[in-house]
Amino acid sequence: MSLKIKDISSQLNVPVSTIRYWQDKFTEFVRPNRTKGGQRRYSEKDLDLFRDIKRLLHEQKKSIASAKAVIKAELKGCRHFDWTNKTILLTGGTGSFGKHFCRIMLEKYNPKAIRVYSRDELKQHNMRFEFNDDNRLRFFIGDVRDVDRLRRAMAGVDIVVHAAALKQVPACEYNPFEAVKTNVHGAQNVIDAAIDTGVKKVVALSTDKAVNPVNLYGATKLCSDKLFVQGNAYSGAKNTRFSCVRYGNVIGSRGSVVPLFKKQLASGVLTVTDKRMTRFWITLDQAVELVLKAFKYMEGGEIFVPRIPSMKITDLARAIGPECKIKSIGIRPGEKLHESLTGEDEGRNTLIYKDMYVIMPSFPWWNRKNYAEAVKLPENFIYASDTNDQWLTIEELRHIIFGNPSPTNTSSELKTKVANG
Numbered sequence: 440m441s442l443k444i445k446d447i448s449s450q451l452n453v454p455v456s457t458i459r460y461w462q463d464k465f466t467e468f469v470r471p472n473r474t475k476g477g478q479r480r481y482s483e484k485d486l487d488l489f490r491d492i493k494r495l496l497h498e499q500k501k502s503i504a505s506a507k508a509v510i511k512a513e514l515k516g517c518r519h520f521d522w523t524n525k526t527i528l529l530t531g532g533t534g535s536f537g538k539h540f541c542r543i544m545l546e547k548y549n550p551k552a553i554r555v556y557s558r559d560e561l562k563q564h565n566m567r568f569e570f571n572d573d574n575r576l577r578f579f580i581g582d583v584r585d586v587d588r589l590r591r592a593m594a595g596v597d598i599v600v601h602a603a604a605l606k607q608v609p610a611c612e613y614n615p616f617e618a619v620k621t622n623v624h625g626a627q628n629v630i631d632a633a634i635d636t637g638v639k640k641v642v643a644l645s646t647d648k649a650v651n652p653v654n655l656y657g658a659t660k661l662c663s664d665k666l667f668v669q670g671n672a673y674s675g676a677k678n679t680r681f682s683c684v685r686y687g688n689v690i691g692s693r694g695s696v697v698p699l700f701k702k703q704l705a706s707g708v709l710t711v712t713d714k715r716m717t718r719f720w721i722t723l724d725q726a727v728e729l730v731l732k733a734f735k736y737m738e739g740g741e742i743f744v745p746r747i748p749s750m751k752i753t754d755l756a757r758a759i760g761p762e763c764k765i766k767s768i769g770i771r772p773g774e775k776l777h778e779s780l781t782g783e784d785e786g787r788n789t790l791i792y793k794d795m796y797v798i799m800p801s802f803p804w805w806n807r808k809n810y811a812e813a814v815k816l817p818e819n820f821i822y823a824s825d826t827n828d829q830w831l832t833i834e835e836l837r838h839i840i841f842g843n844p845s846p847t848n849t850s851s852e853l854k855t856k857v858a859n860g
């Protein structure tokens with residue numbers, strides 16, 4: 440990918456002049472290509488480097504000399520992760536995350552093949568069509584409850600992304616046996632099949648609802664996290680490595696509150712369960728980026744948590760329907776006022792590294808090479824949506840959801856935008 444300096448500036452939220460200054464000071468690390476007209480064009484790797492520079496200078500307040508020393512050490516320790524020769528199995532590949540992952544991988548990283556593994560043939564048919572029959576995509580009908588099918592699907596696979604899950608809180612409450620079969624037994628099957636077929640690395644997707652769970656969905660994902668972390672101890676000579684990523688609500692994913700609010704817009708009343716509620720908020724781009732970073736840095740057993748902003752549910756409602764009435768309908772069973780991405784007992788094992796929190800496993804099975812420059816957090820550290828230091832404003836939420844309407848947009852203008860997709 441080729442990025443202009445203003446793209447780097449807007450992605451990192453720093454002025455172009457600062458990027459120019461960093462370019463000058465870190466010229467031995469950041470080496471952009473030049474267009475025929477002499478303009479600089481940056482790669483994804485350069486963007487990562489600028490992100491590191493921002494973290495080291497702005498957050499960790501390091502001097503330029505010590506930031507350089509850190510970058511040098513990290514570049515030495517961490518090889519570039521090359522996707523071009525990788526065959527990937529993606530469970531839940533037809534879901535919101537799965538499709539976005541495929542889009543980004545095919546556009547930017549060109550893997551050898553992605554095997555999409557899921558149950559419903561219609562979703563796979565539609566996806567094949569949406570992706571113009573891209574021959575790097577292979578469609579495997581299968582259920583994560585079926586370990587034999589998983590073994591067959593993982594033959595010759597290097598990397599597994601495990602995204603398949605039952606994820607609707609009420610559905611899991613009402614069908615608990617089904618939730619356990621898919622989210623817990625399914626996780627164990629993925630681990631067994633990956634070890635048996637010699638897969639190298641597996642990343643499983645987890646959720647904030649797995650932290651101190653109050654509903655069955657969260658409880659099954661907590662079990663799944665524990666299986667994946669401890670799965671490393673089962674891999675023996677096969678050396679398969681397992682890690683998790685854990686994040687909050689995905690803006691606009693299937694079943695999220697955004698489509699609900701958009702639907703309610705016409706009625707003039709938006710319903711929230713409790714006006715005090717806060718949530719972490721992540722885009723699909725950020726979720727995919729997190730998974731890619733996890734593959735790059737994982738050594739096995741880590742849970743990677745992105746540093747993402749929070750939002751107030753009432754701000755989201757105001758962003759979508761500025762003139763609508765907001766009506767409280769009462770908190771649902773299994774719902775929390777605020778979510779956490781790290782739990783009380785995890786603070787002592789949590790590091791800040793590369794703009795992520797990394798929860799290290801409690802059992803240090805092997806020597807770690809990465810994370811030398813990571814910063815340890817206090818024992819009582821909890822990353823919660825109500826005490827977060829980053830918040831999305833109403834304008835930012837509106838921008839994320841609708842593109843770029845002016846802040847003065849009225850509900851009826853926004854309704855037109857919704858109607859136009």
Ligand SMILES: NC(=O)c1ccc[n+]([C@@H]2O[C@H](COP(=O)([O-])OP(=O)(O)OC[C@H]3O[C@@H](n4cnc5c(N)ncnc54)[C@H](OP(=O)(O)O)[C@@H]3O)[C@@H](O)[C@H]2O)c1
Nearest residue numbers: 531533534535536557558559582583603604646688689692
């Ligand atoms: N969306 C969020 O806000 C959010 C937040 C944090 C974490 N996560 C996690 O991210 C992951 C992906 O979420 P998503 O939003 O992409 O979910 P989604 O849109 O509901 O997609 C779920 C995918 O899993 C497949 N699937 C379901 N049961 C299966 C089974 N038994 N065997 C094989 N495939 C199965 C579905 O296809 P078929 O129905 O055709 O099988 C679909 O492809 C989940 O693990 C979820 O817990 C999501």
